[in-house]
Amino acid sequence: MTKNNDSYGWVSPNDFPSNLKTSKRIINCMTQLPNEIVKTESGDWKVSTLRGSSALYASNKALHDESEWETHLVAWTGEIVSNFNKTKLFNDSKDDEFDKFDKDPLYLTENDKEEITSKIQESNKNDNIHPIWLLRKDQHRWRKYAENVLWPAFHYMINEPNDGKEETSWWYDYVKFNEAYAAKIKQIAKPGDIIWIHDYYLLLLPQLLRMELKDVYICHFLHIPFPSSEYFRCLPKRKILLDGMLGANQLGFQSYSFARHFISCCSRVNGYETTPTEVTVHSFTSKVVALPLGIDIKSLEKDAFKPEIEDKIKILKELNKDRKIIIGRDRLDSVRGVVQKLQAFELFLDIYPEWREKVVLIQVSFTPYYHSSKLEKKVNELISNINRKYSTINYQPVSHYNMRINKEEYFALLRVADLCLITSIRDGMNTTALEYIVCQKLKCSPLVLSEFSGTTSVLQDSIQVNPWDSVGVANAINESLLLSNEKKSFIENKLYKAVNKNSNKDWTCKVISNLMNFMATQTSSQGTPYLNKPLLLKSYETSSRRMFLFDYDGTLTPIVRDPNAAIPSIRLYDILEGLTKDPNNEVWIISGRDQAFLEKWIGSKYPEIGLSAEHGCFMKKAKKQEWINLTESLDMSWQTIVEEIFSKYNEKTPGTFTEKKKVALTWHYRKADPILGSYQAEKCKAELIEKLNDKYDVEVMSGKANLEVRPKFVNKGEIVKRLVKCNDPITQESKNMNELPDFVVCLGDDTTDEDMFRALNKIEDEWIEEKREINKHGSYGLYPITVGPANKVTVAKAYLNDPNQVLDTLGLLLGKVSLFETGGTVELDDRGHLKNSASSLLSKQNREDYLKSK
Numbered sequence: 136m137t138k139n140n141d142s143y144g145w146v147s148p149n150d151f152p153s154n155l156k157t158s159k160r161i162i163n164c165m166t167q168l169p170n171e172i173v174k175t176e177s178g179d180w181k182v183s184t185l186r187g188s189s190a191l192y193a194s195n196k197a198l199h200d201e202s203e204w205e206t207h208l209v210a211w212t213g214e215i216v217s218n219f220n221k222t223k224l225f226n227d228s229k230d231d232e233f234d235k236f237d238k239d240p241l242y243l244t245e246n247d248k249e250e251i252t253s254k255i256q257e258s259n260k261n262d263n264i265h266p267i268w269l270l271r272k273d274q275h276r277w278r279k280y281a282e283n284v285l286w287p288a289f290h291y292m293i294n295e296p297n298d299g300k301e302e303t304s305w306w307y308d309y310v311k312f313n314e315a316y317a318a319k320i321k322q323i324a325k326p327g328d329i330i331w332i333h334d335y336y337l338l339l340l341p342q343l344l345r346m347e348l349k350d351v352y353i354c355h356f357l358h359i360p361f362p363s364s365e366y367f368r369c370l371p372k373r374k375i376l377l378d379g380m381l382g383a384n385q386l387g388f389q390s391y392s393f394a395r396h397f398i399s400c401c402s403r404v405n406g407y408e409t410t411p412t413e414v415t416v417h418s419f420t421s422k423v424v425a426l427p428l429g430i431d432i433k434s435l436e437k438d439a440f441k442p443e444i445e446d447k448i449k450i451l452k453e454l455n456k457d458r459k460i461i462i463g464r465d466r467l468d469s470v471r472g473v474v475q476k477l478q479a480f481e482l483f484l485d486i487y488p489e490w491r492e493k494v495v496l497i498q499v500s501f502t503p504y505y506h507s508s509k510l511e512k513k514v515n516e517l518i519s520n521i522n523r524k525y526s527t528i529n530y531q532p533v534s535h536y537n538m539r540i541n542k543e544e545y546f547a548l549l550r551v552a553d554l555c556l557i558t559s560i561r562d563g564m565n566t567t568a569l570e571y572i573v574c575q576k577l578k579c580s581p582l583v584l585s586e587f588s589g590t591t592s593v594l595q596d597s598i599q600v601n602p603w604d605s606v607g608v609a610n611a612i613n614e615s616l617l618l619s620n621e622k623k624s625f626i627e628n629k630l631y632k633a634v635n636k637n638s639n640k641d642w643t644c645k646v647i648s649n650l651m652n653f654m655a656t657q658t659s660s661q662g663t664p665y666l667n668k669p670l671l672l673k674s675y676e677t678s679s680r681r682m683f684l685f686d687y688d689g690t691l692t693p694i695v696r697d698p699n700a701a702i703p704s705i706r707l708y709d710i711l712e713g714l715t716k717d718p719n720n721e722v723w724i725i726s727g728r729d730q731a732f733l734e735k736w737i738g739s740k741y742p743e744i745g746l747s748a749e750h751g752c753f754m755k756k757a758k759k760q761e762w763i764n765l766t767e768s769l770d771m772s773w774q775t776i777v778e779e780i781f782s783k784y785n786e787k788t789p790g791t792f793t794e795k796k797k798v799a800l801t802w803h804y805r806k807a808d809p810i811l812g813s814y815q816a817e818k819c820k821a822e823l824i825e826k827l828n829d830k831y832d833v834e835v836m837s838g839k840a841n842l843e844v845r846p847k848f849v850n851k852g853e854i855v856k857r858l859v860k861c862n863d864p865i866t867q868e869s870k871n872m873n874e875l876p877d878f879v880v881c882l883g884d885d886t887t888d889e890d891m892f893r894a895l896n897k898i899e900d901e902w903i904e905e906k907r908e909i910n911k912h913g914s915y916g917l918y919p920i921t922v923g924p925a926n927k928v929t930v931a932k933a934y935l936n937d938p939n940q941v942l943d944t945l946g947l948l949l950g951k952v953s954l955f956e957t958g959g960t961v962e963l964d965d966r967g968h969l970k971n972s973a974s975s976l977l978s979k980q981n982r983e984d985y986l987k988s989k
C-alpha cells in the first residue's frame with residue numbers, strides 16, 4: 136500500500152542526530168486496533184472501524200500515509216465479537232484455568248488469524264499492522280487492572296478497601312497483557328527503531344523492552360491524567376508501575392501538571408533522583424515532557440463544513456426556535472462532571488429567571504460498558520427535576536440523548552451551539568472542546584471549560600470554571616451568553632489559533648523530535664537496565680556449576696542505624712537454605728563485616744557457605760572451621776594512627792563511633808546529625824589520606840555513612856577473581872575449563888562491591904578474547920548486579936532496587952516467588968496462558984478437539 140508522498144512539514148528520519156543510529160521506523164503500540172472484529176452468523180469475519188480515540192489513530196495513519204517513516208502498529212484485537220454468543224464473550228464468569236468448557240467459536244485457526252489480519256490491513260490501508268491475539272474466554276479480563284485500578288486512581292478515585300485477591304488476578308493479566316506486546320515487538324524490532332507506547336494499559340512495557348532490546352528509542356505517552364503522589368502511593372503496585380514507565384527514554388503527558396506529579400512520585404515513592412524535567416535511575420535518564428494531544432483539524436474542517444451538515448443545522452435551529460443552545464457531550468462516567476453540569480444549569484435557571492424559556496441544554500451522553508447505574512439514575516433524576524420545574528407547554532430546558540449520535544449530527548450540534556459547557560472533574564485531553572473550537576470558527580460561540588481538564592493547557596483563553604462551584608458555573612454561563620459579538624470573536628480567534636498551532640500532526644512531530652533531540656544529548660540510550668529476571672531464571676535452570684557471590688549489608692539485609700541490628704531475616708535464612716541444598720550451587724558471602732559477625736549469623740547456621748570478611752582480608756572455605764588471614768605478613772602499625780584519628784572525630788561529632796575489626800577499622804556517622812556527619816567525614820578522610828598515603832599501603836574508603844581503612848593488598852574483586860577462576864582461592868590453582876562456573880550471580884550495593892563487578896567484567900572480557908563458547912542464552916552466565924540506590928554510577932550490568940527485590944529474585948530461582956510479583960516477564964501462548972503450562976497444554980488440546988469436531 137503506497138503513501139501519499141505528502142511529507143511536507145513532517146519531522147524527517149533524516150533529521151535524526153548524526154550520533155544516533157536510525158532505522159527510519161516507528162513502532163506504535165496502542166491498547167487496541169482501530170477496528171472491531173465480528174464473526175457473523177454466516178461464519179465470515181467482518182472488520183469495521185472502531186469509534187473513539189480518533190485523534191490517536193489519526194496520528195498513526197498520518198505518519199504512515201504522509202511521512203517518510205516506515206510506521207508499524209502493534210495492538211490488541213480488542214474483544215472479538217461472535218454474533219452467536221455475544222453474551223458469553225462478555226460475561227464475567229470465572230475463567231477456569233483449564234478452559235475445560237471453553238468450546239466457543241473463539242478458537243481461531245491460523246487461517247482465521249491470517250484472514251482477519253489481512254482484512255484489518257485492508258481496512259486501514261496499511262500492511263504494517265500486527266495484531267496481538269489474546270483469545271481467552273473472558274476477553275474482558277485484559278482490561279480489568281487498567282480500568283478498575285489504574286483509571287480510577289489516576290482520576291483521583293480510590294476503590295473500596297478489599298482483600299486484594301481480585302486485584303491480584305487482574306494484575307497477573309495486566310502483566311501478561313504487557314508481556315504479549317513485548318513478545319510481538321521483539322519479533323519485529325530492529326536497532327534504530329523508535330518504539331512509541333501509548334497509555335495506561337501498557338505502563339510496564341517500556342521496561343520489559345529495555346531489558347531485552349538494544350539501540351531502540353522508547354517513548355511513552357499517557358493520554359489520561361497522572362495523579363498527585365498522595366493518590367498514586369495508594370496503589371499496591373506503585374513502585375513496579377513507575378519502574379515500568381521509567382524504561383522509556385521519554386515520557387509524555389497531556390499537561391505539565393501531570394508531568395510534575397509523575398516526577399514527584401518518582402522521587403517520593405521510589406526515591407529516585409529527579410529534576411523538573413528528568414528522572415535518572417542507574418545512569419539511565421528519562422526525559423519528561425508535556426505535549427498535549429491535538430486533533431486532525433484538516434479532516435475535521437472537511438467533515439464539519441460539508442453541505443449535508445447545513446441541513447441538520449437548519450433542523451436544529453427550527454426545533455429550538457430563537458433559543459440559545461448550550462451543548463454538552465460526555466461519556467457518562469463519574470469524572471466527566473455531568474451531575475455537576477446539571478446542578479449548575481438548574482442553578483443558572485434559578486438565579487437568572489430572564490433566561491428561562493430562552494435557553495436549552497442539549498446533553499449528549501454515552502454510557503460506557505463499565506457504567507454505574509447509580510450515576511445514570513442521578514443524571515436522570517436531575518434532568519426530570521429541571522424539566523419538571525421549568526418546562527412549559529412548548530419548552531423543555533434539558534434534552535438528553537443517551538446514545539452514540541452519528542458524526543454528522545455531532546458536527547451540526549457543535550456548529551449550531553451558542554455555548555459549549557464542559558465541567559469534567561478530571562480528564563486528560565477533552566477532544567470535544569478542541570473540535571468545538573474548530574466548528575465554531577465562523578459563529579464564534581464561547582466555551583466554558585473546567586479548570587480540572589488537561590485541555591486548559593491548550594485552551595488557556597477559554598472561560599474557565601471550577602465544576603465544584605455551581606454558582607460560579609451558573610454565573611459563567613450567564614456571562615458567556617451575554618458576551619458581545621466582538622468579544623466572542625476575539626476569544627474564538629485566540630482559541631482557534633491555539634488549536635491550530637497544535638494539530639494532531641504537530642503533536643506527532645513534537646513527540647518524535649523531542650525524543651530525537653533528547654537522545655542526541657545522551658551518551659548511550661541504555662544506562663544500566665533492570666535485571667532481566669526471566670533470562671536469569673532460564674540461565675539458572677540450564678546451568679550446573681553455579682556460584683552466588685553476595686555482599687551482606689545493603690544487599691541481603693537493609694541498611695539500619697545500628698550495625699549490630701542488621702541481622703538476617705527468616706526469609707533470608709529460608710533462601711540461603713534453599714540455595715545451599717542444591718549441590719550445583721556454591722554460595723559465598725563477601726563482606727566488610729568481621730569474622731565474628733559472619734560466623735555468628737551465617738557460618739554457624741550454614742557451614743556450606745564460604746565466607747570472606749573485612750573486604751577480603753580473611754577467608755573461610757565452605758565446611759571448614761579455619762579462617763585464613765590473607766594479610767598476615769602485612770605491617771599493621773597504621774591501625775594505631777587510624778584509631779587515634781577516628782577517636783578524635785568521635786569526640787568532635789556526637790553519635791559517631793569506631794568499629795574495630797581484626798584488620799579493618801570503620802568510623803560510623805549514621806547516627807550523627809547528617810550535615811555535621813558528612814562534613815566531619817570529609818575532613819576525617821582528608822586527614823587519613825594525608826597521614827597514611829605515602830607511608831602505608833592502605834585504602835581509605837567512603838561507604839554508607841562510614842569511612843573504612845583496610846590494606847590495599849586485597850579487595851572484594853580479588854576474592855571474586857580467585858573464586859571464579861581458581862580451584863583453591865588460597866593456592867590459586869587454576870580451574871580446568873570444565874570446572875569453571877556456568878552461572879555466577881554477584882550482588883552488591885556499595886562502592887567496594889564495584890571491585891567485584893569489575894573483576895567479573897574482566898573475566899568476561901578474557902573469555903570473549905579466548906573465544907569461549909557461550910551458553911544457549913547468548914552469554915557466559917555472568918551476572919554482576921548492583922542493588923540501589925538508583926543514582927549511583929556502576930559497572931554492574933543490571934540493577935535491583937533493594938534487598939527485598941534481591942530476596943524476590945533469589946526466591947524466583949528457587950521457585951518460591953512468582954514472576955508476576957516482580958513485574959514480569961513471562962512467555963505466553965496466543966490465549967494468554969503461560970507458555971507450556973498445564974493450562975496452556977490443556978487449552979491447546981481442547982482447541983484441537985474442537986476443530987476436529989467441526
Ligand SMILES: O=P(O)(O)OC[C@H]1O[C@H](O[C@H]2O[C@H](CO)[C@@H](O)[C@H](O)[C@H]2O)[C@H](O)[C@@H](O)[C@@H]1O
Nearest residue numbers: 687688694695696697698701726727805839841
Ligand atoms: O560489605 P558489606 O557486607 O556491605 O559491609 C559493609 C559495612 O557494613 C556495615 O555498616 C553499614 O551497615 C550498617 C547496618 O545496616 C549501617 O548501620 C552502617 O551505617 C553502614 O555503614 C558494617 O558495620 C561495616 O563493618 C561493614 O564494613
